Structures are given as C-alpha cells and as structure tokens.
Amino acid sequence: MDKETNEARALLYAREETVRPRRTPGSRRRSERPLFGELAVEAGLLPADMLTPALDRQKRWGGSLGKVLVSTGAMSSADVARLYGRQRGVPCVDLRDEPRDPALADPEALDFYLEEDCMPWQMRAGETIYIAGNPDKARTAIATREGRHLPVFVTSQSGLRQTLARDFAATLTDRAVFGLMRQMPESSAALRLTQTQIRILAVCAVFLLAMLPSFATTIVTSINITLGLVFIALSGLRYTSIFVGLTSPPSREEMAYENQGTPQDPELPVYTVMVPLFREARVLPILARALQDIDYPASKLDIKLIFEESDPETLAAAKALKLPDHFEFIVVPDSLPRTKPKACNFALPFARGDYLVIYDAEDSPEPLQLKKAVAAFEEGDKKLACVQAQLNYYNWNENWLTRQFAIEYAAFFDLLLPTMVRLGMPIPLGGTSTHFRTALLREAGAWDPNNVTEDADLGLRLALLGYRCGVIRSTTQEEANCRLPNWVRQRSRWIKGWMQTYLVRMRHPLRLYRAIGFRGFMGFQLLIGGFTLSSLVHPLFYVAAAFAIAKNGTLTDFNHAGLAVFNALVLVSGYSLSIAAGMAAVSARGLFPLLGQTLMMPVYWLLISIAAYKALWQLITNPFHWEKTEHGISSMLESRFSGSDEKLASEGAH
Template identity: 45%
Template structure:
C-alpha cells in the first residue's frame, strides 16, 4: 500500500471564516481570559492592528496554540513544519519574496494537487495562491516562525549569495569587493613616478610643494570642521521634531517598523537589548524585530530562546560564509523584513523611547527624496574612565554638531553604525549594504546621495556602551578608519560622477571630511615627530623645506588648529550637558595619538586583510552586570 494511502490527506480548501471571531475561539479554548480579550480588542482599535498581532506581541499564549486556532478559523488542518517538513522539490527560488512577505510556502503534493502552508490565511493570500498555483490549490495552516525557519533552511545558499553579491553584481563600481581598481593603480603608479622624477630633478622645490600640499590639506580639514561647528551650533538646524509633532501622531496611522539587531557572541547583553526595545513608545503589534545571529553562535541563539521573547522578535540565523561581516548579516536578514521603515540597533543600544515616532514624524516633514534619517549616538557610561569620557565628547561633537551641519550644507553624511532609519523600498532598490566594506553605513550614506537621495538627522539619541579598554577601542577604531579608506577609494573611482551628484560643496566636503579624517590621522605623527626633533636638537636641517610663508602655515596648523579642536571639544561637553567631562577636553591630543595608531593599523589591514571585521567586545563595562540584572528583573 502506498504511503499516500496510509497517510490522511491534510490539504483542504479554505472555508469562509468562522462566524465566531478568533478572539472568542481563543477564550473558548482556554487560551485567553475575558479580561485579556477586552484589553486586546481595545489595543486593536487603538493601534489599527490585527487582533492576532496584538495577542502574540503580549506573550499571552504560545505561537503553536494561536496559529492552530487561526488555521481552524478557516477550516484548515495545522501542520508543524519542523516535524512535517516541506518537499524541497516544490521550493521556487524565484518566489522567495512572496514566501517571506506573504508567509506562505509550498508544502506537499496530495492527490496530484499542490498544498500550501500558510501562516497568514486571508482572502488576499488565497487569491494570490490560486493565481499562481491554479484553482485546485489546497492549504494547511502553520506558524509564522515555521515559515521563516523553512525558507532559511531551503534557501540558505541563495540568500547568502544575494547577501554577498547583489551590490557587486549589479553595480561593481560601488562595491569595495575590489579594494583598488586598475585605473586607480595606474593613477597611483603615475603619481609616484612623477614624484620620484621630480625629486630627482628638482629635489628642494618638490619637497616644498609636497609640504605645502600637506599643510593645505590640514587647513582645509580645519576650515571645514570650523564651518560645521558654526552651522551645527545654530538652533534652527538642531531641532527637527518637537514634542508636539510626536504627540500629534496617531497609533493607528503608524507603519510597521522593522528593527535589525545583528549580534555575535553577545548573550549577556541580550536581556538589556530586549528590555530597551520593549520600552519603545510604539505599538508592539507593529514592531518586526529580527535578532540577526550567526548560525554557529549557539550560545547567543540559546540565550535568545531561553528569554521567551514576545512574538515580534524573530531569530534569523545567518549561515557561515566569508567575509563574516555585519553588513552581510543585515543583507541576509533584509529578505525577511516586513516593515515600511527599517532601523538597525547594536546589541548594547538603548534608544530613547520615542525615537521611532520621532523618525516617523521626521519623514513626514521631509521631502520625498529623504531616504534615511540618522539618530544621534552617545554613551550611558561616559564617566567610567578617561577613554569613555573622551569617546563621549567625540560622539557629542560628531552627532550634535557635525552631522546636522553636513545635512544643512548638503555634504554627504557618513552614517553611524546604528540608529539609522531607512525607507525599506529605497534600501532594497540600491541593494542595501556593501558586505565588503567594514564601515558599511558610512559608505551607504554616500551611495544614497550618489543615487539622488538625501540623508537627514533627527534630534533623538541612542545610548551605547562606550569602550572602556584601549586595545578594544583601537580594534574598533582601526576598523572604522579602514572602512573610511575603503569608502574613499570606492567613491573616487568615478570622481566626475561624484562631483555631478554631490555638487561643489558635497564633493570637497567628502574629500576633507571622509578623506581628511584618515589622512590627517596618518600624517600627523610624522609632523609631530619632526617638530619634536627640531625642538629637542635645534637642528636647522628642515629649514629649506619650510620657507617663511609655509612655516607660518604650519605653525597655524599646530597652534590655532589644535587649539580650536580642543576648544570645540570643550564646547561639545557643555552643549550635551556633560559639564563634568569638560576639563578632559584639554587631554584630547593624547586621544589623537590613539587615533593615529588605529589609522596605521587600519591601513595595514586594508593592504593585507581588507575585509576582516575586527570584532568589538561589548558588555565589559562595570555597569553591565547591574544593567543585565535590572533587565532580567524587569
């Protein structure tokens, strides 16, 4: 006797939805109390969400129980796809988006007909299925998590290939997959050859000209940041969204919001993150949170399972592949995003509760070509030691002064690694992040501009854990500076296109904000060493290279430029209300030494290991134990 004859056929045609509402069916099944149902119905009306999304977001029952009852509402049998696995022969890679967005998957063939497993049964889903698979298609019910797991299981190779190759396949000139192109090599070879020839023929004029060029680059970087601080200090570009704007938002009009949380070997900070996301002032039925975890990181995966997280949390397991980078993991998870807007938070992030609403309000007040809005970043352990104090002052200067001014001046904004909020349709259109760039968000901010979009900044802050360890800080900063080098090389492959797409201010702002950031960090130690040697020994050997005008320019850089940076670091502390950190602004030159060490390490890695993602260890602050316990107790 055949297996088909022995096994009861489960596929059915859906019936009209039961006369009894699903909420009443759940109460009758003993899965929900009358009080819980009344609360859920009130939230459903207030949030304009489906009742199931409200119920599952509150952990009032298991997903298995809810989806079983939901299937029964349409007369469908319920199937656990983890036990009754789909037939891989029916899986169509061309319909990956349909599977992940509609929560539907071909399951089996029964009696010569295709049976689809659906987690979101509705007339729209049934009509789509009949249009694709024919009028005789049958259905079984299953859970959302079974669909997500099954799609990952069947499509790991395709999803991984897309995560790695969509950008480089469609727009290779915009990908850092190739560190330096042949034309760039030829230009570099030509410049070095010309310099060597000039040194051989006109040694002193060549050294003077090179020295003048370096001094000009320092002054240009200084002048740009002076302008950014000047504009960034203005109140009218500092406040974008008011309390009244947030209060005017209606929960029923808010869009579904996807939150990606890429993590790797960080089980201890997971409760802190989950607690921070629960505190968001946003309808939880409209949150779509993806914990993006490496498949081999069993410790963090098991920690996530043990927390018994609400149904708006999903675990996305990223299969192993190289390079193992955050942007590759985010690209992989992007396929499962179901929101209209999307943001990224790091594992230790604590966004202000109204941040998502502020971003929604900011998008509504913005022009149609604004595709990304960056929130500010700062640190909740700023007072822990000297390094955290300097890190907090630097971030205050960066996010409270520089970025608002860059937006105002229409200069490309290098996004931060977290709390950047995207229109999901645009993000997919430009093929998302570059998995080969280790500061993927800085690159993405520039790429958005080159594609005709704008990046804005919103007055909301996400608080992170500042690095408390200098070796850990250098690992993180060397990766950032290596990524800035990658970003500069990528976007200077077509300098004319960059100029046309960003304009005069945008082009030169890119040169001296992105390029100047790593250039000054690399050159500064050489100038410091030369200055120290001259002062210590009284030698006049460098005098011919420093004619009077150039000497004055160099002294200006040394005294006025450095003094200015100390001053604006001090002002940044006052603006953020960090008065206790202000005296530490005087020690910022020592912080620059660390920056230069990181720059040379990043340059070495760019040459020898360009795609290596040097992991920053989180959860090492002395505050983390108390934060974790508070999260678990809450």
C-alpha cells in the same frame, strides 16, 4: 471550487475591525463565525480576565487581535495559527511535526514566497497544497502564479520564515554576498583598486620618484603644506559646526516630531527593527529590555534578531529569555566575509516594515525614537531615504578613554552631522540607529558586505543615487569602549571602512561631483578623505616641526624655520578649533564634567593615528576582516544588566 479548497480558506491574523460587546459562547448565533478572543478563552490559551484588556489594546494599536496577543507575549504564533484555523475550519500545519516536501519549492520563486508569506508544502491527491501565514492574502497571488486555485493551509508566520531562511540559505547567502556586486559593481568594495586607479597611482609614483632627486626640498615642502592645509580645513569644518549645528534653523524633518507629532497608533506603519548579533550573550537582557521599552505599538514591530551559525551561545541565550514571538530569530550560515553588513543583507528579505532601523547589541534607544523617525519621514520629501539618530554613551565618565570617546561622539553626531545636512552635504551614516525607507534601501543595493564601515558607504551611495539622509534629535545610549586594545580594534575597523569608502567613491570622481554638487563633493573630500589622511599624517607634523627646529641646532635657515612655524601653527590651530567644537558639543549635551577633558584631545588623536596605521596595514593585507568589538565589559554594566534581567524575569513569570 473543490471541497479541499473550501476547507483551506483561512486567515492567520483575521482583523477584528471593531471591538464588539462581550458575549458568552452560548449566546452566539450559530450562523456567526466564532470570535477569535472567545476561542482563545475557550481553549485555555488566554485567561478570561485578560480578554478585555487585550481588546482595548487592539483598539488603541489597530491590527488584529492575534498580532496583539503575540506581540505582548500572551500567546505564541503557533497558538494563534491553530486558533485561526479552528475559527475558519482550515487545517493548520505545524512545520516542526509536518515538514514540507523540499522537492516542491523553486529557489527562483523565493521572492514570491517572501512577499506573500507562503510556500508549497506537500502533494495530496495530485494537488499541491500551499501553507501561508495569511492565507486570505496569499490565495489570489498563488492562484495567479499557478494558473488555478490551490488549497492553502495555515501555519505560524514565525515557523514559516524560519523554514524559508533554513531551506533557502544558499540562495539568501549568495544574494547577501554578491547582490551589490551584481547590481552596482562600481559600488562594491570587493575590489580594492580598479585598474584605472592603479595606473593613476603608478604614474604619480613614477613622476614623484623621477622628480625627487632634483626637487626633493620643494616636493617635501609642498606636500607638507598641502597636508597642513587639509588638517586645518577639517578642523575649520568642525569649528563651523559650532555655529551651524547649534544656532542655524534645523531642517524640517529634524524637529518634525516636536512640531507635528505622528499619526495615531492605529495608523502607524509596520516598523522593522534589525539587530545583528555575534558573541553578545552578555548584553542580550539589556537589549531585550530596551526593545520592549520602545514607545510604538508592539503589534506593528517586526523585530529581527540576527545570529551567526558559528555562535550558538548567543542564540541559546536569546532562546532562554523566552521573548514574544514577534522577536524573530534569523540564523546566518557561516560563510565569507563574516561581516555585519552580510548578516543584515541575509535578513533584509524578511523585513516587513515600511521603515527599518539597525541597532547594535548594546544599544538603548530613546523610547520615542521610532515615532520621531516616522514623523521625519512624513515631513520630508520622497528623496529622504534615511535619518540618523544621535549616539552617545551611558558610561561616558567611566575612565579617560570613555570620556574622550564621549566628547568625540557629541561633536560628531550633535554638531557635525546636522551641519552637513543643513549645508546640503551627504553624510556618512553611523553603524547604528539608522532609520531607512525599506523600499529605497533595497533599491540602493542595501549594504556592501565587503565594506567594514557599511553605513558610511551607504550614506554616500544613497546621495549618488539622488537621495538624501537627514538627522533626528533622539539619542541612543551605547557602551563606550573602556579598554584600549578593544578600542583600537574597533577604531581601526572604522578607519579601514572609511578608506574603502573613499577608494570606491573616487573610482568615478566626476560622476560623484555631478551627483552631489560642489559642496557635497568638498564635504566628502574633507570628512572621509581629510579625516583619514589627517589621522595618518598629523603625528608627522610633530616630527617635521622638531626636525626643522633641530636642523643644525638653530633657526637661522629661513626655510626650515618657516616650515617649523607653519607646522606648529597647523597643530595649534587645528587642535584649538577642534577643542572649541568639543567644548560646545559637551556643553549642549549637558556633560559639563567633560569640558576640561577636551584639552586632552591631542593625546586621544595620537591614539587614533595608531589605529589608522593598523587600518592601513589591514587594508593591504586583510581588507575584509571584521575586527570584533567586545561588548558588556564596562564596570557600569552590572546595574543595567541586573535591572534588565530582573524585569524580564518578572514579566516572564507574570
């Protein structure tokens, strides 16, 4: 092996397997390689009195001392790279001062660069020099790929990944936008309706129009009754969730943490946390505080803050927080569609964790949530691809709208989703606090960039592939939408995404039925199809009942009277069952002031119908438009914002 190769032998994050007794630098034998911690003190990068606490933390968490120091903000990734280079006698490359030669990198080798955390840097003396975040790990793989041993220098991992994201932006964007379409075209919402679906709808429409003149009353009555039964069935599912969700035995993974706990910190796997951001500068301090409060070894957290190129303000606000270097910033180039799932797809190749969770900008997850998810995955079988945490709101009592929103979320996440899991039905995942096995997420094609409710779609796609999703008892607090226009934008996007999901999954209904079985298929029809349909048509029951009663000013016509009674019963029974579920959910969560507010659900549902009609219009005219929800507008934000801001400032000063 040549001299240059010998000089390049390096390890960015050299693992110190045991914590050795401290010695002064002068007492070290010449034959020994200098210890990383002692080098850090000698270089003035780490105060001497901080070395022992850092070594103690390394012992508790496991992993290298360098990762511990980076994740606690004691040192930067670039400083760690330089120290390891000095420790091993290896050149260290700072890509800000010595950029790579763009002619050397092969876009088709991007997966190799990402997997091995390396890339070709420059040519010297006719030899290609590679840089790597972990040269000892990458050296053998590089030699295998190139057919010979090459020099491998060290560089900071964060700088390397930023360079890969920037220089291979076109390739990463292409994969983010078109990856699912190429891998599973039948699962992509890029096409609203297939030719088969168009033909079926056309035949049904022609048949209906042909029959209407002769059987108008019969057809209208039949449609009315069918829709009423769907509405009652959906409400019945909600009512059933009271008993199944609250009294039936929970699944094994649901209570795995309480029953089994998790492995010791040194044995915990690396966990990727991804947070897509767009115009979120206002809530960034709260997010940063929440992520730093997570009860998980910081050296094993792989945090990705994902920014849009068209939103430099949020990126600037994040840089101003001076977060530790294990918070990695990924900037997504501006391209269509401008959606959250596309941004997540762009960042996914950089994920290093065995598990991965998505959070929204305003989220404050329970500190133990990641450990609870690990326990669930450890307890579950290999078909458990995802677990969904519960969602609710810190500002639930701010106004009438937030109170109704909190009732809805409690009924959905605390009762309905656990019920569907226990009954063996696939679940539509929420848009946040969804924890995945990273390998299975990639196998499933990740997120559909054209579906504006990406996780609801992904939950069904995982079920179609033979995997399942579970739930865990851990709550993420969010900011409930407290302004009606903002709420309508958010809700119309959600319903439009459910419409997209239903149309995509019903391209092959028999295939779906065989994959998820009778109960799963009926659950899908009721929840995704039934909820969307009832949101659109349930106001018409008021109109139909009023029209039937007002017909000739009497109830002497039996058909009209019977239909009026039926529609009235649909509304009363549907609302009663749903209100009962809402009461049970808020009682179980301890939100007793909301009990009386459940009686206002009929008014709230009319608002949902307004959003549903907007969603239907956008599905036709602008299907991939992402209606941005404004965060940080709650009157209760100031106390949370101020507290988080002060804590971050004090920690930065310290």
